[in-house]
Amino acid sequence: MQQQTRCRLPGGGFDEQGRFFDEAELVALSGREEELLSDQGGASSAALVSTLLSRCVRRLGDQAPVSEAMARQLLVADRQYLLLKLRELSFGAEVRSSFTCPWPGCGERIDVTFPLAAIPVTPSQDKGPAYVLQLSEGAALDDGAGGLHREVAFRLPNGADQEALAHLVGRNEARALSLLLQRCLMRVGPFEAPGPGLVEALSPLARMEIERAMEQAAPRINLTMESTCPVCGHDYALPFDLQGFFFGELRINQELLYRETHYLAYHYHWSEHEIMSFTRAKRRRFIELLADEIERLNNER
Template identity: 25%
Template sequence: MGNTGPAELLAIWEAGLAHHGPGRALLLHRAARPESAADELLSLPVGQREADLYALRRALFGERMQIRAECGACGEAMEFDLDARDLGVRPRERDGPLRVEEGEWTVEFRLPTVADLDAAAHAVAGADGRAVAGVGGRAASGVGGAGDGLLGEDVGVGGPVAAEGGEAAEAFMAAEGGDAAVASTAAARARRALLARCLVSVHRAGQPVPADRLPVAELPEPVQRKLAEAAERADPAADVTLNVACPECGEATRAELDIASYLWAELDHWARDLLLDVHLLATAYGWSEPQILALSPLRRRYYLELCADG
């Protein structure tokens, strides 16, 4: 991770205000991997990006992530903590494509990249021109900041975190759960678009089928299911899905955690709080923004307390 001091993070936040989900995710990923060009970042497997963003989140805001989700059965608000160290873990990458055999079908495919995900989202764009987001579950959201990261004392998150990008493996997998009927069309279109980009070779009864001519919809459902399962095993960090038991009714709710949206919400809240601190200290002491940002969070807080006491 490169230089991610307050001034640099404010610049990332300011640039991100002109973007939405994918653009903001790319800005955050560049902060996590400043030595990598944009094209290189887009060519990484989605799970690698997620792992990088979890590492950035730990460095900036600490390990504890406070999560909020709504019960799909009774609507009860649920809050719980996650340890960011347990998320974004990736197995060792294997060489070559993945292979699935089911009945007379043998399919080889590669893991979806960030560019594949963006292309699939555009392929299922809604009538209003916006990409269809999360297609098969409820979005988990952040409710508060941690306290032991680089910026720990300054952060807190309020309000919901929308899954703006609709995460990768979710499009690769079949829609499940109570929302499946509503999202089935979008999920199927996203899945077909993503599969079409990731197929390497297809054989049926030992005979090659040109992957660029094969409509993904013609692949039997068991084959598509095995493809999704193989992708999830090979890149589990690409889709962090939580099954949360409701303390009120006991029903399980399936919620997707989109780390890019979660981290952006934390950065947005932190940046707005920091700019308010800059305003208060500049008004009280006449200091410039660079001078104020050069102060440690502890010293800024102390000066703010003096301003309040005065």
């Protein structure tokens, strides 16, 4: 039973000394993390991911332990990648999910099963941390004093950006995008750390070119499920909500976590504290052993 793993991040980051790292070491969730995460009704899922990663990622490059602040600095795709690895390590590599067929007139409920390894991961080529882009002529920023500026420097969105934008996502996408641009733009022409006014002054074309350049530079996890509906026979592509799935799974399992903990405490007389430090796989292994033992005793009678 593997409870610890090492992996290479599709993006990677830079430590305080400016050294690049892309290796991570992680351990499976224990009952403690299952409980903590299934309890957090109000927190945004971006904040939960930071908490979870700081507890389960033991090392990033040669930095250990990993703080929540460090987890926030990881690129969006690296955080998704670590969640995938954590899910695999803690609860297995197979995902069972169900959804409604998006085709009009069908709407059938479909159960899907797929291995996490089937999710395509595209590492970034240029590791940054800063990227420079030349805007097209039509997209140049007019500074109002006769200057036209085409050079833009940016960094890629990370967990801190996700947390800062969490309250806007799904409510005001345009505002969320402007705020993201403002956070990630490092320089436009001679203007360092451009404020909201300068971001508003960018033309829609300029914004589109910057967003496209960010997408091309960023590592990517393709969370789109593509398949064929077994009922109506149409092909579909649906976004797979990885964070929602992960935390939904934990919420559903909280009841089970307490029942398993009670069962082990009752039979083995271990403390709640000890049992909660076990991973799910370890709890279940002991429960299986108990079941075998009870069956053996029954057969002897």
